[in-house]
Amino acid sequence: MTEPLVLAEPAPPGRPRVPRLLQQTVPRLLQQTAFRRYWSAQTVSLFGDQITMLAVPLLALLAVGAGPAEMGYLTAAALLPNLFFSLPAGAWVDRQPRRRRVMIVTDLGRAGLLLAVPLLWWADVLNLPLLCAMVFLIGILSVYFEVAHSSLFAALVQRPDYVDANSLINGSRALSHLAGPSVGGVLVQVLTAPVALFSGVLTYLTSAVFLARTRVTERPAPGGSGLGMAAGVRYVARSAILRATLLGTTTLNLFNYMFAALFVLYVTTELGVSPGVLGVIIGAGAFGGLLGAAVTAAISRRIGIGPAVLLGFVVFPAPLLLVPLAVGPQPLVLALLFAAEFVSALGVMILDIATGSVQIAATPVAMLAVVAGFRRTVNYGIRPIGALVGGTLGAAIGVRPTLWIASLGALLGVFWIVFSPLRAMRTLPEETSR
Incomplete structure (x- = not known):
């Protein structure tokens, strides 16, 4: 059982009263350097996803001249990797001794692919099939990033803290849904859609840096072979x-x-x-x-x-x-x-x-x-x-x-x-x- 959110520990004179929930959960997790960096990587990556989800369709609409059917193709290209690659990606990731490294590589890969989109536009060679291909490849890397997330989460977080850690991560997700599209819209309005994509590149690179600095002992699969799909x-x-x-x-x-x-x-x-x-x-x-x-x-x-x-x-x-x-x-x-x-x-x-x-x-x-x-x-x-x-x-x-x-x-x-x-x-x- 836990106390109501409004309940607070007695505080020494001159110090503010801190809700007991925050005293019991958030400091214990966020004072851990490894978890704080992991959570920061997740937060930055989520914001990058939201900005990209808005900027890429706007780029297709405004710069490539996509119509309703073409927008449907672009949406399908982004979603299909989840359907076709999630299970084999999971089986492959479980065989890897370093899931954190998988997440870093996929962050760098997504940054590189996303960076190529405005460069292709500036070179005047970007078209809808090429944009769909880029989105599809980014989607594949995102699948590998997401399925590796569970393994790294379990290596970083103690079982009693699972709910609190998931609360922090999902809080970042909710905040990204609230602020991400607004930030993306402003960037597209002020900088144009191709330039706005650079902010997405920076978020993926920042996520990779946080993950690279996260020190964690990962538990490999028995025999290093995994158990298969x-x-x-x-x-x-x-x-x-x-x-x-x-x-x-x-x-x-x-x-x-x-x-x-x-x-x-x-x-x-x-x-x-x-x-x-x-x-x-x-x-x-x-x-x-x-x-x-x-x-x-x-x-x-x-x-x-x-x-x-x-x-x-x-x-x-x-x-x-x-x-x-x-x-x-x-x-x-x-x-x-x-x-x-x-x-x-x-x-x-x-x-x-x-x-x-x-x-x-x-x-x-x-x-x-x-x-x-x-x-x-x-x-x-x-x-x-x-x-x-x-x-x-x-x-x-x-x-x-x-x-x-x-x-x-x-x-x-x-x-x-x-x-x-x-x-x-x-x-x-x-x-x-x-």
């Missing part, structure tokens, strides 16, 4: 905890991407919300995410890690019911949309932090990357299917009824957790070798 899939299938979280998140992602495919269309055309106001509403989600990152550690200690996972599976999708429910005067509609975005983003942080901590704890060290790759393959693979189903169903029965189906269907993910050992799990699962 099939072994990773079998382990997830046999583990009641990993199986439940994977099936739960896959169910949630299927319906959530049905919802996401129609959300902007519904809000702008049927509810009459202007793009500017919609941007403010979506921005509310980032603030909800920051709040979720701040409170998840306290929640998981108070109610238990398993119930916190279950809570995330409810608090993430449940507020989305307010969107098809939003009818009536415009102020009421806007209030419901704001609440839906804010509370849902808070819920997704609870879900990501608690579930991510459980998944790392429940996975043998020798299989962390391949299991992460398998999860990534399934979760990224289900997203376009959900979007396709949402669009098709919206055209067949209408947008609002489809949103009702999607928001209610997303709640079905929680049943995989209810009927699993997670429901009553108070602490992280014990470490296992196989």
